[in-house]
Amino acid sequence: MIDLALRPLDTAAMDAARARQGQLVKPPGSLGRLEELAIWLAGATGDARPTVNARVVVAAADHGVSGVSAYPREVTAQMLATFLAGGGAVSVLARETGAELVCVDAGVDADTSALDVVRTGLSPSGDLTTQDALTERDVTTAIDTGRDLAAQAAQDGITVLVGGEMGIGNTTPATCLACWLTGGAPEELAGPGTGLDPEGVKHKADVIARALALHRPSDPLEALSTIGGGEIAVLTGLALGAGEHGLAYICDGLIATAAAAIAVAIAPDLRPRLLAGHRSPEPAHTRLLEHLQLEPVLELQMRLGEASGAVAALAILRLAAATHDGMLTFAEAGVSG
Numbered sequence: 001m002i003d004l005a006l007r008p009l010d011t012a013a014m015d016a017a018r019a020r021q022g023q024l025v026k027p028p029g030s031l032g033r034l035e036e037l038a039i040w041l042a043g044a045t046g047d048a049r050p051t052v053n054a055r056v057v058v059a060a061a062d063h064g065v066s067g068v069s070a071y072p073r074e075v076t077a078q079m080l081a082t083f084l085a086g087g088g089a090v091s092v093l094a095r096e097t098g099a100e101l102v103c104v105d106a107g108v109d110a111d112t113s114a115l116d117v118v119r120t121g122l123s124p125s126g127d128l129t130t131q132d133a134l135t136e137r138d139v140t141t142a143i144d145t146g147r148d149l150a151a152q153a154a155q156d157g158i159t160v161l162v163g164g165e166m167g168i169g170n171t172t173p174a175t176c177l178a179c180w181l182t183g184g185a186p187e188e189l190a191g192p193g194t195g196l197d198p199e200g201v202k203h204k205a206d207v208i209a210r211a212l213a214l215h216r217p218s219d220p221l222e223a224l225s226t227i228g229g230g231e232i233a234v235l236t237g238l239a240l241g242a243g244e245h246g247l248a249y250i251c252d253g254l255i256a257t258a259a260a261a262i263a264v265a266i267a268p269d270l271r272p273r274l275l276a277g278h279r280s281p282e283p284a285h286t287r288l289l290e291h292l293q294l295e296p297v298l299e300l301q302m303r304l305g306e307a308s309g310a311v312a313a314l315a316i317l318r319l320a321a322a323t324h325d326g327m328l329t330f331a332e333a334g335v336s337g
């Protein structure tokens with residue numbers, strides 16, 4: 001197991017934020033979820049009037065499992081280059097929301113030496129229907145990379161971390177993990193990913209069932225090594241690191257949420273620090289959100305990954321923090337309350 005010291009939410013900062021919300025010039029509760037988000041952010045950051053200083057980490061990897069995606073694996077490296085060139089959805093969304101973007105090569109099947117990425121030295125995962133996806137050592141390396149990125153973010157004054165991923169085929173390991181965590185059946189939880197037809201989804205459910213029959217992991221780290229992937233393990237480490245360093249953490253769709261759910265299985269106290277950015281239409285995502293008892297901020301039928309849904313939610317979190325900090329109180333505005 002991993003030696004972790006997680007910070008709990010700061011209840012004094014939350015109480016102060018709640019009291020401020022009660023004084024702002026609006027009927028109590030009238031900003032709805034924005035009020036809850038501001039109070040949560042106060043707890044996660046330990047600041048009763050928190051600022052949003054966000055960094056988006058996109059971890060990319062390829063996968064040995066085949067015949068489960070509508071796209072070929074070379075798309076992973078091509079999209080990584082596109083993110084860094086500023087032309088991917090996440091590049092635009094991060095720019096619009098004033099967040100920094102950091103990309104990680106967590107086992108991409110291409111030479112990425114010309115790209116400005118964080119390196120792990122990992123190779124693509126093995127085919128989880130016939131072998132372990134990762135070695136135990138790979139899992140440790142990936143988790144440590146994620147935790148180090150969170151430590152660096154805290155040092156840089158970041159208050160909000162957003163985790164996303166890119167990896168052709170990765171809805172298959174993510175759905176395996178969702179089945180393992182929730183007891184869900186592959187035929188219930190397998191979805192179309194990048195766009196499989198119903199026959200493709202049925203085949204994918206068979207692949208997931210085969211992987212689960214071959215591997216019977218007994219703990220979350222073993223689950224990452226047998227039925228996980230490099231980018232998933234990096235995001236598990238990133239979420240754990242957010243807990244260690246007192247950062248707020250926004251989960252994206254199916255894959256990023258599976259990674260966060262594994263982090264919670266490792267360290268249950270992490271859960272209150274997680275915000276579900278959105279709900280993806282993948283059935284396994286809804287099951288994971290129920291498992292974690294997280295209510296997504298947005299439901300926009302987004303199913304891209306890349307942290308796109310989480311960064312869309314970051315825009316809402318910014319508005320929550322801005323109203324919390326910038327509004328006048330009844331007394332300051334001279335409004336009868």
Ligand SMILES: O=C(O)c1ccc[n+]([C@@H]2O[C@H](COP(=O)([O-])O)[C@@H](O)[C@H]2O)c1
Nearest residue numbers: 069167169170171193194253254280305
């Ligand atoms: O985040 C989601 O819920 C999500 C749902 C479907 C697809 N994706 C993205 O699509 C890729 C995985 O899909 P697939 O069909 O290749 O397993 C990967 O790059 C993910 O970022 C992401």
Ligand SMILES: Cc1cc2nc[nH]c2cc1C
Nearest residue numbers: 071075079166304305306
């Ligand atoms: C083009 C493309 C972009 C993506 N971004 C995240 N997953 C993706 C999958 C594909 C196929």
